[in-house]
Amino acid sequence: MSIADWFAVRPPRNPGRFFLSIVLLSLVTCTMSRADAADRPNVLVILVDDLGYGDLSCYGAKDLKSPHVDRLASEGMTFSDFYANCPVCSPTRAALLTGQYQDMVGVQGVIRTHPENSWGYLAEDAILLPQVLGDAGYHTAIVGKWHLGLEAPNRPNDRGFDLFHGFLGDMMDDYYHHRRHDINYMRRNTEEIDPEGHATDLFTDWACAYINERSGQDEPFFLYLAYNAPHTPIQPPEDWLERVKEREPGISEKRAKLVALIEHMDDGIGRVLHCLENSGQADNTLVVFSSDNGGQLNVGANNGPLRDGKQSVYEGGLKVPTIVRWPGKIEAGSKTDLRALSMDIFPTVLSATCVEVNHEIDGRSFLPTLRGESQEPLREDWFFRRREGGLRYGGKTIEAVIRGEWKLLQNSPFEPLELYNLKDDPLEQHDLSQTNRAVFNSLAASLRRQIQRYGTVPWQKPEK
Secondary structure, three states, rough: OOOHHHHHHOOOOOOHHHHHHHHHHHHHOOOOOHHHHHHEEEEEEHHHHHOOOOOOOOOOHHHHHHHHHHHHHHHHHOOOEEEEEOOOOOHHHHHHHOOHHHHHHHOOOOOOOOHHOOOOOOOOOOOOHHHHHHOOEEEEEEEEEEOOOOOOOHHHHHHOOOEEEEOOOOOOOOOOOOOOOEEEEEEEEOEEEOOOOHHHHHHHHHHHHHHHHHHOOOOOEEEEOOOOOOOOOOOOHHHHHHHHHHHHHOOOOOHHHHHHHHHHHHHHHHHHHHHHHHOHHHHEEEEEEEEEEOOOOHHHOOOOOOOOOOOOOOHHHEEEEEEEEEEOOOOOOOOEEEEEEEEEHHHHHHHHOOOOOOOOOOOOOOOOHOOOOOOOOOOEEEEEEEEEEHHHHHOOOOEEEEOEEEEEOOOOOOOOOEEOOOOOOOOOOOOOOOOHHHHHHHHHHEEEEEEEEHHOOOOOOOOO
């Protein structure tokens, strides 16, 4: 279908933004037929859960060793200014998989087991990355945490994944028993399963099994590997915990447990990368590594030189470690300060795989940056939002907008907006909302317009 045909059948909400996205994608996208799919790269997206900006040795951690993710950094490109779409789980996952602001696909907050405490519903007309790649000849799989719906039509197999091997729900109450509220959400496709072992090891094993199965196949693959580590409960295997304690004298019990959980996860990532190499697929696989939000401070996370952490729209809740490796395409050991968002992974993957996007998205490809080319900022205004319940939020939202070096935020729905200059004040200590009203008013107006746009999309399950 041509762009003109698509516009006639499904007019976009914002025509200017739509055509800009098409133009940007056309600059970095090549044209291949479905028959040429075998010549396209495999794609492995590794999304970890609640990893702090400073909780990798390649991002400055001194009491933690992450040799396998560090190796990804040494062989690819490291981002210093990459943001999660949201400071909590479900919304960022929705943004990554749709290339849109999470509110535009109905996931304003965390999707949970009980409806009275669930703050999003994945829109049934949302188009996910596995659907687009599947239509272009890819085999698609998710291993690990889904967290975008518990029943049809919002399970992974309903939304374009050929294989689902993992956990439907939000968090596990125990890494070994894999239950949430005494409900077993472990699945292989739609079949309930009850495997034994630590969840990180299971997800690693299942990812390796999938990679080995795809070796020698005509179809390239897209694997979305979503670890639930290092999310609570902080439950590393005992031998990993003892190793950290022996190596780091004086480390607190809380910090030691989190470090051990991260190091155990890093080891699993290393095993997955080793499977790519042993199966002869590493050189033709684009690997993206990121986190869904910042680290949780009260369990010992380190967000580096950033304020606050998970659940917060201060920098520590939003800025995340991100690395991309693509042998022969990305300069080894390269770094970039290009600002990007989780939702930008969607068009970047499509650009790299020569697959066109034929619908409106908010994401922008950063493939030129990966190739070492200069690139203009991906957007002028960067929006962040999260809805939550309880007395702390009352079902309301917190939000932020960044424009250049300026950031306007409201970290509680019951507190005033705050304004910071991130260049002069990266720790967000000096609120300028009363002394720079021109910037304040301009950003506030932009944020209001975006909130109006979000209001066009329901975020609860529609009544039938």
